[in-house]
Each structure stands twice: as C-alpha cells, then as structure tokens.
Amino acid sequence: MASNKNALIRYKTIDQCLRNTMRTWTLNDLIDACSDALYEYEGKDIYVSKRTIQLDIQMMRSDKLGYNAPIEVYQRKYYRYAEEGYSIMNIxxxxxxxxxxxxxxxxxxxxxxxxxxxxxxxxxxxxxxxxxxxxxxxxxxxxLDKNEQLKGLLFIDPLYNAIQQKKVLKVNYQSFKAEKASTITLHPQLLKEFNNRWFLLALVKGKETTLALDRINSVMEVENTTYIDKAINGDVYYKDVVGVTVSNTRPQRIAFWVDKANTPYVLTKPFHKSQRLIKYTDDGAIFNILVIPNYELERLILGFGDSIEVLKPEKLRKRMIQKLENSLNRYAIKKQTQL
Incomplete structure (x- = not known):
C-alpha cells in the first residue's frame, strides 16, 4: 500500500511540474521534485531513482491508469506536455x-x-x-454481520483520528475483572475488529496492551505529550494468533481432529491461515495450525462441542478436558437441583 501511495504522489508531482511551462524540466529536475514531495508528505527521505521516474512517465503515458498523458521529450533532455492545459487531474x-x-x-x-x-x-x-x-x-x-447494540462503537471515530493524528489519550476504562474504572494514559496504535467486537491496541507504559472498546467509558486527548509511534503492522502483529490476544511466547503446533460432518466447514473456513490438513480418517480429519494458544482459540474449539478433539500439545488438550468436565458437572448439578 505504501509503494502505491508513493507512486501516486510522484505522478501528481510530475503532473504539477509539467503543467508549469514557465521553466524547463529535465529528468533530474523531476527526480528532485518527487524527492521533495515525498519528504513533505512522509516526513522522511525516500530514495527516488532515475529508473523509477522513467517508469512513472511510462505509466502516465499508458492507459493502465486511464491517463494517456501526452508527455514528450524535446531537445533530447526536457520533458513537457504536448497538449497545452493537459493534467492527469482532469481525467x-x-x-x-x-x-x-x-x-x-x-x-x-x-x-x-x-x-x-x-x-x-x-x-x-x-x-x-x-x-x-x-x-x-x-x-x-x-x-455484514454486526451488532448495533454493542457498546463502545462511538469511540471508533476519536480513536481512529487519534491514531491518524498521532495523539496521546487518557482513557477511562473498566475491564470485566476490575471492580472499578481507572484512567489510563496511552498511545493508540491500531483498531482491530474480531468476532463483531472492536479492540484498541495501544502502548501503555511502554507495553503493548489491548483494550475492548465496549469497556471504555470516555476518551480525552492529552496535550503537550510526545506520541510514541510503533508503526505496528496489523497483519504482522496478529499473524500468529486467532483473535486479538497476543502474548510474548512462541507459536505452537496444535493438532486436532474434527468429525466427518464438520470437516467441510473447517476446510472451507480455516481456524488460521497456517492450517494444514494432515490426513483423513474413517470418521473425520486431522488438521494442525501453528499459533500462540490464547483465549479466542479456546473459545473457537469449545464452540465445536463434541465434534472436535485437541490431540496436542498435551497442555492445551488437558485444558480443554478440564473445561468440558466443568461444563458436564455444571449440567449434572443443575439437573440434581431441579430434581
């Protein structure tokens, strides 16, 4: 996406240069102009090669972007539009x-x-x-599946703007485990949607922290505080997990069996992009994924009820057994109570 954005900035800059007929434009002039424009937009030096500008001019001349720009070379070194008043902005x-x-x-x-x-x-x-x-x-x-009754949706806008404008925030927040709300100073980095809920990934006291938007009570901008930009790429940050909970541990190979009735669903909607079909069995199929075990993965597995079995690692298998035993005991207790 960044490379596409930079290309558009260069096209626009070349266009502005060639529209200015009060001076002549060499290839080096266009390189300098594009370098200055990229620095102005991005705030950092971005190398622009001679080959890059030549390819940009070639692209602008073609109909791939609908420009068909009449760019010509005259006196063997200067560039200009052959048509007076032409601009790619007029397409x-x-x-x-x-x-x-x-x-x-x-x-x-x-x-x-x-x-x-x-x-x-x-x-x-x-x-x-x-x-x-x-x-x-x-x-x-x-x-799209959505829940309009979900709390916290009104904070999407201010959080989005704060991330875009690199603002530090004070957030009044109360997790489900906390007895009362607390105020947190944070540097918002990324908004994440998962399973119809929205989350904020932020830097809190130097640590990456995830907050659920439905647990936020208020958001306030903090003045005169330098924003810390971690430039987090969501695809990279969440690549080893199902959901939003990321821990500082290594991904594990998780093997699980799914019964025959649900195998097509798991095949067509994988648990994770790392999912692999290991083999078919008489009564289903065995898969594995390479992820960091977390709460969301456990919820996903439990959602398949008796149609799934975790084979390894042993720690996760035992945890699933314990949760299912607790569930069975709860049903048994309620049945006895009703009797």
Missing part, C-alpha cells in the same frame, strides 16, 4: 467508476458509527453529479 470519472465506488459504499455504510464512511456518501454524490449518473437502486445486497 473524468466514468459511470463504471461511480458504480464500483457505489457498491463499495453500500458495504462500508453499514459501519454506521464511523463518520469516515458517512462522509463517503457525499463524495459519491459529487462523483455522480460530475458524470450525470445516478444509482437508482441503493439497496445493500451485501449484508
């Missing part, structure tokens, strides 16, 4: 472009409490007006 949005964006909007607007998606409606309307088209049927035909 019209097609009706198909609007349709594609409209389809995306219908999915995204289901996140009602995220103002970023609400604002996209206005963007879409302006795009529709620009090509004199309208989408007559705005009924969403993709339905």
């Amino acid at each position: 019209p949005v097609t009706e198909n472009d609007v349709k594609v964006m409209n389809d995306a909007i219908q999915v995204l607007r289901q996140f009602k409490d995220f103002s970023l998606f609400k604002e996209m409606d206005g963007v879409l309307q302006r795009l529709e007006d620009s090509v004199y088209s309208s989408q007559k049927n705005n009924r969403a035909i993709i339905h």
